[in-house]
Amino acid sequence: MFSGIVERMAVVAAISEDRQNKTFTMRSDIAQELKVDQSVSHNGVCLTVESVSEDTYTVTAIHETLIKSNLGLLKVGDSVNLERSMRPDALLDGHIVQGHVDQTAVCTAVDNADGSYYYTFEYEPKGDNVTVEKGSVAVNGVSLTVVNSREGSFQVAIIPYTFEHTNFKDIRPGTVVNIEFDIIGKYIARLMKSYRDQL
Numbered sequence: 001m002f003s004g005i006v007e008r009m010a011v012v013a014a015i016s017e018d019r020q021n022k023t024f025t026m027r028s029d030i031a032q033e034l035k036v037d038q039s040v041s042h043n044g045v046c047l048t049v050e051s052v053s054e055d056t057y058t059v060t061a062i063h064e065t066l067i068k069s070n071l072g073l074l075k076v077g078d079s080v081n082l083e084r085s086m087r088p089d090a091l092l093d094g095h096i097v098q099g100h101v102d103q104t105a106v107c108t109a110v111d112n113a114d115g116s117y118y119y120t121f122e123y124e125p126k127g128d129n130v131t132v133e134k135g136s137v138a139v140n141g142v143s144l145t146v147v148n149s150r151e152g153s154f155q156v157a158i159i160p161y162t163f164e165h166t167n168f169k170d171i172r173p174g175t176v177v178n179i180e181f182d183i184i185g186k187y188i189a190r191l192m193k194s195y196r197d198q199l
Contacts, residue, residue, distance in 0.1 A: 003094040003096075006141060009081060012027075014076060034049050043071065069104060081142060094138075119139075121177065130181065133148075133149045134147075142168070
């Protein structure tokens with residue numbers, strides 16, 4: 001489990017393919033702190049560390065992950081948001097993030113708000129995937145508060161610190177991002193649908 005508070009960014013150093021899977025070699029200053037079999041969130045996707053060297057480590061994404069996230073679009077040199085699993089004794093500074101991306105969304109606008117930024121994202125409504133005003137959403141693994149929630153779209157406000165310390169500074173209109181909707185919201189949406197179906 002994660003909290004959506006990005007620790008570091010990694011840079012994609014190499015990509016190799018094995019049938020439908022892709023193995024990513026990531027360069028990060030926390031590589032030496034990682035252990036094989038450790039779970040690390042990459043742009044919000046929970047992946048298992050397979051090997052560690054001096055300043056790099058490797059993770060593999062299966063075909064299902066590649067088609068449901070933006071990891072399949074990564075190129076050498078791209079920046080990726082990292083977060084290690086939350087410790088049981090840690091403060092929950094963001095919100096409950098599972099590392100299971102629900103779907104992707106596309107950035108449609110970036111508006112400067114005199115020092116901060118408003119990002120607008122559009123997504124195809126599916127199943128229980130909803131946002132609510134002032135609710136939580138994880139975008140590329142970053143825990144954020146929803147603004148202007150609409151069916152199939154929402155905005156988030158990004159402060160300068162988040163802009164500088166995540167790959168939000170690389171997001172432009174047309175950029176594909178990973179979305180994990182709030183797990184509590186998904187459970188409530190599923191329960192409400194079950195209730196309506198019984199009426």
